[in-house]
Amino acid sequence: MKLSLLSLVAGLALSTSIHAAPKDPVVASFATVGDSRAEPSDKLNAQDKIWLQNTKAWSRILREIQAQKPHALFFNGDMIMGYTTNKAELNRQYAYWRGMVTGLQESGTYVVPVPGNHEVQEKFKDEGKTKKIARQGNEDTWRENMGDLIVDSARWQTAVGSNLSAFDAKNAPQIGGDDKISTDQSQLSYSFDFAGSHYVVINTDPVGNDAHAPVAWLKADLAQAKARGAQRLFVFGHRPAYTYFFKPGIDLEGLDKDPEHAKAFWQVIEDANATYFCGHEHIYNAMQPAKTQGGKAWQVMVGSGGSPFSADPGDSNNPHDRTYAWAHVKVHASGKVEVDTYGFDDQYGPTKLLKHIEM
Template identity: 25%
Template sequence: MKFYLFCIYIFILIANPLIGQKYKFIVWGDSQFQNPETFERIVHETELLKPDFVLHVGDMIHGYTYNVNAARKQWVKFRKQIEPLTVPFYPTPGNHDITTKEIQPTYLETWGEDKLYYSFDYLSNHFIVLNAFHNQNFDSVSMEQFSWLKKDLEKNKSSHNIFVTIHSPLHLNRGFDWSYVHNLLKQYPVRAVFTGHYHYYDYRKIDEIEYFCLNSSGNMKLYNSYIGYFHHFLQVSVDGNNIDYAVVGDGKIFSKDFVSVTERERAQKFFNENSTIILSSASPGKTELSYILENHSNEVINYSASWETEDYSWRFEPWGYNIILPPNEKKELRFKYELPKEIDKSNLPKLKIESPYTTSTGILTSAKHYANMFIPPTRTVKNVNAKITFDGNVEEKIWEESLIIDNLFVNKKMKHEIDKTRVSMFYDDENIYVGVFGSEPKPENLSAFAYGDIPLVFGDDDFELYFDTNRDMKTFFRLMVNPKGTVLSSSPKGRFTFNFDVKTFIGKDFWSAEFIIPFKELETSKPNIGDAWGFNVRRHRQQAEDIQSDWSKMANHPPYEPEYFGIIIFE
């Protein structure tokens, strides 16, 4: 009898080889050291779920550097982050991981020489990892790789399920024709394509292939799981030909299609990005401030606005508002407040603005954003008619007399940089002049490798200047230079759209730069006495433990935050 049952079992296995082909894997989205506590929590949650293996869709480190040692340190840091994982891990190269040809070898050192694009098998399933940045060609699938893909698919056409990862969601990219890749994939048993890069959740089904866009801990301007802006990972459960997907995040488990394709677009009119409320004075005493609340939607919205603070020596009158605002209208919210005698500028009150939001599927949630109180650092700039020896060396007396900044900060808790940065500035009828001095104990180790049509100067040692000439806290001019004098600049019109002169100098224990910037290139004229501009300075020092420092601390990674620039006032 036992032998008879055994024969039946063997017959069933032969007839249906998918029996016993049951497993699960986890897919992580972008991490790149943004919100590391969130990513590390996801690592621990993944380990608790005990998947058979983990896929990462790319952007594991910050990258964007030419410095090999800096990249190696980042990979050590990432490996430390995923150390709790006890199952196999399969990486996908993202733009942050292999930005430059100089650091690409560190990716291969970490994961293996064959890991730029590759494939592997698990049971009777096949997995393909593509590279959207092969040979530093961004957001594309190279012909070399496409040829390999065709051969790999044909070789594995008998697989029961095929899954693909690629960092960029090229199926959503209007600048790339994904159709020829998609048309190839649909000829084979490709079930899903996993992507990231855009820092939100997106799901759609095209010709029976399911496409996912994931974000595990990358920065976002908005945050609400019901509109796809939240940190999450994907659990994929495979049982033969049956495949189930669960989106895990915010302490909840969602179905794969819980956010419709149109929900995120619709929500843009109801959800606002965080903003700032600029305080003109930090002197103790009673004063007033206002905030403009706008309803960008086509519906009547009931808003609540209330102050949040950990320091209740702050006094606000009123403490909050309830406002019903018709479509496309705005209202000024006015508050009287009293500043405490002692102020912690790194932990100021914030105004929470909240309103109910019902998704297109009928789920009631809330649209919430904050207006963060901010006291910008302020300096005055002198009008001086003086000539400089334009050689990059800022040791002339005029630079000492026009010093406006003598220290930068590495975080929002106002921790000072170790090796000092000094910034001097003055102006005349035609130009604004800026001199930057950076202490550097080992100038022989300065990083200055940027090259190409878009040199990644911020990946080297560099000085960066930001000017918001009309103080709209949205548009600005950006100037960067590395020790070799390589420049990257941008304006509201795009990269390299305005002209200025800059020279650099490397000394015994420092390096410095002199900038001459015509007002006309900043699309303005000579400022009047009392005029104010938004301004900021950033420095990257690759030999430091804290590589990045700012005068007025803004986000460590783009998008930049002109609302957190300091202020320069022209004398």
């Protein structure tokens, strides 16, 4: 009798455990952030003066992302200071950044790189004016340093434990056409599927057309993903579609330098019900650019990986504007998406949840 009672209790406990399983489990998760590089003029320690990296902030963000155990980290550009065509200098800066993310890559989180303007552009003086122009040689150096990550399906499976699909190295904006592409964009703009969602990386500073996204290619790529049955669509680029005005009078920093282009880009995002993650401004901000017109799509800016904050002390009353922050995104089986942004202040205080968004 006692044995039967114990068996009944054990059975009930097992049944309760089974029924307590999540009704809408998380099927995919990723972290995203950008802009970890430092400025030569910053007050840097001896180490960071060499590598031009905010090692203190970026290494802490990496540790905290590692503890969250996402499937992937999408790094939205400006991982190096760059702005030079000196290949030896670029290689040295890339090597340090790659060394910093190796622990994450080897502990179950695949690192997905997104090109930023500091990687692909050269900064120089011309007739007394500062110019920043994307160079083909810098695009080639990007591929040489990041190409093994873009996208190694076998390595993804080893790191994550399940497979991605629909990656095609030839699926990139082609030279000519509506996107005004003049150089090979393979491994600069690319896409793949994972766990029922589609992920697109775009180069927002292609040679000959700086500060422009490949809108026509993106529209076609998202349409193909939807035709395959992708439930959720995520786009990652460096420049924002729309500048975040944390104070009046700042310069346009995004695709909105060309207002019609920004409008066309955002229409693609809205029509596809996609979400756009970006950086470039060294700040955290989440906005719905077309909300007043009935739009629902989000632009989540997390250019807050360690680069000098865009907002100086006193520029803004929003404490999040001087916060080292990253987003942790969870995709549920139902298609529901949760975006939790975490961060710590410029005094390296405790990490806090800054914002929760459900889509």
